[in-house]
Every structure is written in C-alpha cells, then in structure tokens.
C-alpha cells in the first residue's frame with residue numbers, strides 16, 4: 001500500500017510517499033481502508049521530534065492518528081463493525097502504524113460507525129480533536145448550565161468542538177481568537193470572543209469558573225495569565241503538553257485547582273459525539289484538504305498554528 005513515511009524525525013521534508021506492507025491485525029483489532037485522514041498538532045510534534053512518541057517509533061514510520069474509511073477486515077464475521085461498515089476513529093501511535101496511508105489497523109475500542117451526515121473528509125477531522133474536547137469540557141470540567149468557561153483557541157481543531165460541547169451542556173462560553181475568527185467562534189456558540197491580538201484577555205474577562213487552555217505557556221504565558229481570569233476555587237485545565245508541573249505551584253498560589261489533560265481514545269465516547277453531529281447539534285469545519293502525497297504541505301499548514309478547524313488528507 002502507499003503510505004507517507006518519515007525515515008527519521010525532522011522538518012516537513014522528512015515525509016515522503018512509499019510502498020509499505022499493509023499493517024497486520026491481531027485480537028480485537030480491525031483493518032480499515034482509509035478514505036481520509038486528518039492531521040493534528042501531535043502528528044507534527046511527533047514528526048519534528050518534539051514529542052516523546054518520536055523516540056518510541058520504529059523507523060521508517062507512518063504517522064497520523066485520525067481516519068475515516070471502510071472496514072476491510074473485522075475481528076470476526078458477526079462483529080458489529082463488520083467488513084464494509086463505514087467507520088471513523090483513531091489509531092494509537094507508537095504501538096500501531098499511522099493513518100496517513102491506504103490502510104490502517106486500530107483497536108476496535110477506538111473506532112465507531114461514521115456519522116451518516118458527514119463525508120469521510122469531515123468525519124476524519126473529528127476523532128482526536130473531538131475526544132480531547134469532550135474529555136476536557138465534559139468529563140473534567142463537567143460543563144453545565146450556570147457555569148462560565150473561558151476556552152482559548154476556539155477556532156482551532158479542538159477549540160471548535162470544545163466551544164460547541166460547552167454550549168450544548170448549557171455553559172456560557174467566552175473564547176479567544178484573532179479578529180478573522182471572531183465571527184466564526186461566535187457562530188459556534190461563544191457569547192463573547194476576545195481578539196487576543198488586540199487586547200489582553202485577562203483584562204476583559206474575570207471570575208470564570210473554568211479555563212480550558214488549548215494554547216499553554218509556550219505562547220505569551222497564556223496558561224499563567226489565565227489564572228487571573230479564574231474565580232477563587234476555579235478549575236484550570238491545561239491541554240497542550242509542556243506547561244506542567246510549573247503551573248501547579250502557580251495555581252496553588254492563586255487558590256485555584258489545576259490539572260493537565262490527555263485524551264483517551266474511545267469508540268463509545270465517539271458514538272455519543274456521532275449522535276450530536278447527526279442530530280445537528282455539533283458541526284465540523286475543514287480549513288483545507290490535501291492529497292495524501294502532499295502530506296508535507298499539510299503538516300506545514302498545521303504547524304502555522306493558525307488553521308481554522310481541521311486540515312485533512314484525502315487518500
């Protein structure tokens with residue numbers, strides 16, 4: 001099969017198309033013929049060597065977590081995800097080879113039937129970003145009516161879902177984005193959107209119950225400055241890696257609870273998300289699609305840090 005491989009960690013030009021074996025499947029796994037696969041910042045961090053996963057991969061390595069496609073091999077004949085079923089989900093690097101390929105194998109636990117209202121391109125954009133948003137906003141922050149949540153980067157891959165989930169569960173959402181994305185994030189359900197390029201968000205918003213930080217201290221001390229927007233006893237959820245454990249002592253001093261968050265892939269949670277999508281409560285935005293062979297260009301787009309919604313590869 002054709003896959004995009006990296007011979008070693010490095011800049012985008014380490015990525016190249018190659019012919020590699022179709023991945024095997026073992027107990028509890030399915031093989032999916034990939035129709036589309038999205039790119040997440042973690043894929044670019046693994047490629048560049050910034051993520052510890054880069055060291056655990058066997059090279060040449062195929063990257064990519066998200067996919068949407070058709071089951072080519074099911075664990076057994078009467079399995080609910082039988083051959084021919086349209087599915088979407090996540091594979092698990094570094095234990096599996098990635099989804100930026102014609103076929104991917106994945107644990108059935110990380111896969112669900114595709115939303116019938118979405119194309120494969122749209123569906124491929126959902127799993128990792130939406131599962132992250134669900135975990136942070138629903139499982140950890142317990143979004144509910146009466147709660148005020150500040151969500152940074154509401155226009156990004158995770159942010160677009162985080163804003164919509166928080167609104168769906170009744171919370172009031174305040175978000176940050178640059179001017180060109182203010183209307184977009186409002187339409188997702190934020191009641192106020194702060195243009196972070198024009199004003200310091202902590203001067204505009206205070207006493208929120210929860211901050212979902214999708215930016216971190218790597219950019220303008222966004223995490224540390226967010227503590228000032230929280231009310232005493234509030235909850236700070238840090239999603240990008242790299243701000244902890246330094247943030248913990250700052251949060252203690254500010255009298256708020258702080259936690260990092262990392263996602264757990266789950267087909268069951270994906271099924272709940274599917275329902276929200278198919279009933280029209282949650283929508284997805286694709287910034288741009290690229291051909292699989294143009295994966296390097298797609299990585300560069302994601303690395304810009306300013307894509308709206310998601311970047312997807314068509315396979």
Ligand SMILES: NC(=O)c1ccc[n+]([C@@H]2O[C@H](COP(=O)([O-])OP(=O)(O)OC[C@H]3O[C@@H](n4cnc5c(N)ncnc54)[C@H](OP(=O)(O)O)[C@@H]3O)[C@@H](O)[C@H]2O)c1
Nearest residue numbers: 041132153155156157158177178181239240262263306307
């Ligand atoms: N821990 C986990 O399990 C986990 C899972 C998923 C993602 N992550 C991490 O979470 C972060 C967000 O992921 P993502 O997929 O949403 O990224 P993304 O799609 O690349 O985010 C891009 C968005 O960020 C916005 N942005 C950039 N700088 C900003 C700033 N200073 N303030 C507010 N918004 C800003 C951009 O809006 P403008 O163009 O308007 O600036 C753009 O729309 C990444 O670091 C990713 O690695 C962690």
